[in-house]
Amino acid sequence: MILDRRRFLAGAGLAALAAGLGLPLSFEPARAQSADQVKLMAPAASPLPERAIGSPTAPVTVVEYASMTCSHCAHFHTTTFPELKKKYIDTGKVRFIFREFPFDEVATAAFMLARCMPDDKYYPMVSVLFERQMSFLKTSASDPADKPYQGLLAIARQAGMSQADFEKCLTDKDLAKKVQESALYGNAQLGVNSTPTFFINGKKESGAFPIDWWDKQLEPLLAGK
Template sequence: MFTRRRLLTGAAAVALAAGLGLPLTAGDAFAQAGAEGRPVDAAKVMLPEASPLPVKTLGNADAPVTIVEYASMTCSHCAAFHTGTFPELKKKYIDTGKVRFIFREFPFEPVATAAFMLARCMPDDKYYPMISTLFETQKAWAFGNDPAAGLLQVARQAGMSQQDFEKCLTDQALAEKVQASALYANKELGVNATPSFIINGKLYSGALSIADMDKILTPLLAGK
């Protein structure tokens, strides 16, 4: 049986917050809806080293606005955004070609790393559905005494065998690449909370509502 002990001592065992010294906070509150975001170096956001794994995008590649989200799979504020705000954001802005959306891994503990690894082990067209499923079922697997068993159940429901599950979570190279995304974002872009969003070169933190997104995106899309 693939036990919690094996999960936490295997490929996903490097705790980013403690082991790598990241000053991270899960889900800082968004101070004021529509407030000015902090400028970041837009060129650094899109460098190859910003995403050691293949970039996962939704929407029109030529959209006038790009949103890059940094999230952790065990962050309850991230789950709230993805189950509450994201469906409306997708319908209103991504599916209409106004926004290109990029999701990037920002795990701040080993169980989150393992969950991201599972999503990365899915076929390309199943990545975002797996991310959605993990957020929707977060309470069932993320905070109990046996997250490995919970993750295995989610993986099986997604069509992954136990053998593939174990193979995925013992892929040290994959674990390191997932974690490298957070290291880069923290060091080079100043991301230190989840969820965080870089929207056309400005950094916003917190589980933004669709009203918050409207206030940020409307000026950027004026005349588009």
Template sequence: MQVQFAKPRAARRPMRRSALAASFALAGLVAIGASPLAISSAAAADDGKAERPMLLAQASSSDSTEAAKSDVKVPEAEGKVDVEKLMAEQALPDIVIGEADAPVTIVEYASMTCSHCREFHESSYPQIKKDYIDTGKAKLIIREFPFDPRALAAFMLARCAGDDAKRTAMVDVLFDQQPQWAFSNQASAELLKISRLAGMTEDQFKACLNDKELQKKVVAVQQAGEKDFGVNATPTFFVNGDKYAGALGAAQMGAVIDSHM
């Protein structure tokens, strides 16, 4: 028997905590039978090095890039939170992408089944990483805010993938391949394919999804984001404590980061 994950809606909407908790309580979330899950030969041959599509803007000249930046208005923040509280220890350790001492900290609350989150990571993140994260100007922390059982399972598998670099790579691939697993009638089989590319065995896959303690910690991160910082939709970003909801474009996010430099 395969895991029966409830299929998420294509459009992501804010979900109240009560509904979210109820969805996590579905008995089918981690109930995996003994039968092996089929892995296609094509997936087995994949090297797992999926890359996000790169923006055409990356091919433009530096002069054009700077001119484009000057034309972008800094989006208005929806509010500000206490940075010390935001950066306090979470139920799961934060994984920092970039230099730990970067002057600008971006905290993103995301759901792995959120189409807008995928849009940001495909269309905006590569440019932000190139211009700001790789240059030491900013760092990114992705925190779990699952809206449904599939997103919860995906985040759990990313945490089980290994060290910080493997968790980051797993999140990348999960976003890249979101259409294949998030809206599939065979979600468990598709997630197993991705997990195997990360070096996970089927037994490790099952053990991860049956890890009740990890499940509680992922939910605790989500609940803290909602209760302490008012997160009710994904993606939601906090840039040095300033709150922005929605998938900001690369130029918009760049303008926000520049305003904190």
């Protein structure tokens, strides 16, 4: 099993996960500042079904690469994203695509949990995971060894998932592999090496930007400039 409870509690980390899947252990430094739209939207860019919200015909497409254990990603999703969604996504101006870019085993497990939810519960689960990020992150040596496991399990149970289904989800080797492949493609083909990284109609930007920054990026595109 790729994420059995014993290894999860032992904190085996990305190295063990990658070794089990035959994947690289690190990402190459980013080079490109913009992305080929063909590469950005290619099927290989998203080994799992694409998770998109907003109108498919929106004039602007934003693709985000994030890690569930990234504090900057959590800050963006708990502060800026709700306003961005209300102002641009819900109004049909922006199509938003969220892609997995886990830096460690805990992030991979959190993404797997979100992917095991029904389609209409995916984004709500992503929001909850970012809101409660500190409940499953080990931030000091005094934290219990099983904090990641117990934290994610508590979130899963609140979403209506049994412990058996939770552990079945986290031991799905194919799902773990595809979550990792999303990150590998983003790094190798699109130059992603930090999170959050956004592609705004193909233009690459990295950082947890506030809403006024987004206004300055999006309004000219929406005006056709």
